[in-house]
Amino acid sequence: MDMSVEFNTKIFSYMNTLTKAEKKVADYVLDNMENTIYLTVTELAAKVGVGETTVLRFCRRIGYKGYQAFKMAITKEVAKQSFDTSEETDEMNAVQSLVQKSTTASIQALKDTSQLIDMEMLEKAVALLTSQKRIVMYGASMSGNTAEDARNRFLRIGVIIEVYTDAHMQAMSAATLTKDDLAIGISISGSTKDTIDALRIAKSNGAKVISLTHSKLSPITHLSDVILLTAGRETPLQGGSMGAKISQLLVIDLLYNLVANQRKNEASRLKELTSKAVLDKAY
Structure with missing residues (x-):
């Protein structure tokens, strides 16, 4: 899923200043933004194959105070993109869809937890x-x-x-x-x-x-x-x-x-x- 040009550009603008390990973090995040918003710093580091300090250093390098601030920025971009690409529906269909999605999400959470x-x-x-x-x-x-x-x-x-x-x-x-x-x-x-x-x-x-x-x-x-x-x-x-x-x-x-x-x-x-x-x- 393509994210906003502004966010991609922000990361790409720092690419030449990043270390090899930090570039690995950048590449993973750019390719997996929707998944990244759910990851802790430890989980992201493990998926990329670098240390937690590398992830934190990457976040600060591109202008964020820490990992949580960085993750908040990604979350906003994902939410914005979802809103921009959503299809217009009439109000009743929107309500029915929301009821179905919320119910399905709750049931799935229970099933997944039991596993x-x-x-x-x-x-x-x-x-x-x-x-x-x-x-x-x-x-x-x-x-x-x-x-x-x-x-x-x-x-x-x-x-x-x-x-x-x-x-x-x-x-x-x-x-x-x-x-x-x-x-x-x-x-x-x-x-x-x-x-x-x-x-x-x-x-x-x-x-x-x-x-x-x-x-x-x-x-x-x-x-x-x-x-x-x-x-x-x-x-x-x-x-x-x-x-x-x-x-x-x-x-x-x-x-x-x-x-x-x-x-x-x-x-x-x-x-x-x-x-x-x-x-x-x-x-």
Whole structure:
């Protein structure tokens, strides 16, 4: 898919100043812009066959402050090209098309996530959830909302999870963890700085770490004892992909049901108690 002349020209104008390795990055990006918008810096480096520092140096060389700023520029170009080449349709057809596309994307995200499930990793996660003394969960933005959903879900079976979405609170809570505790980080990109910083602190204190992420080659996985992959992905312009959210919730639901099944009688007793506790909250 051809991108805008302006963006191509910007990269080509720097070609003579790039090193051989940086030119490899430029060539890959120009040929794979639609895929590049979904890649972390680690994944792009691996696909091109260069180091992460080369990718970052390339981004700065052509005028961007860093990789995320570069990826944002590519995303805008891809979105602009898609808009410029879209066919005009009447309003009703446009609505029907949007409904179909959104539904298909959500279903596909669930199917893809189920295929990514690593049973061994899932079992390890359940073992940690049922054995560690204290459980904390970190996430930002939409991933923070997923963490809160997980806390509320697990509360029904007596598994208490602390959730922190503020960067300062994440760091402070992580500093109090020990080898008997569990830290869970949720990040679609696997590159959310505040979440990773908190997990790094937790890890340094001996706590076990579980990560939920779309990207297997990302900073968050380097800190993780258990990696749970989700299929949903998002571009810098989306910032709240429903496919990504649904994928996260599927993994949370699997963990919840597996823990509940392991505890059986106790989980059933607590689900009944928590349900009765809110019976009078509805008309």
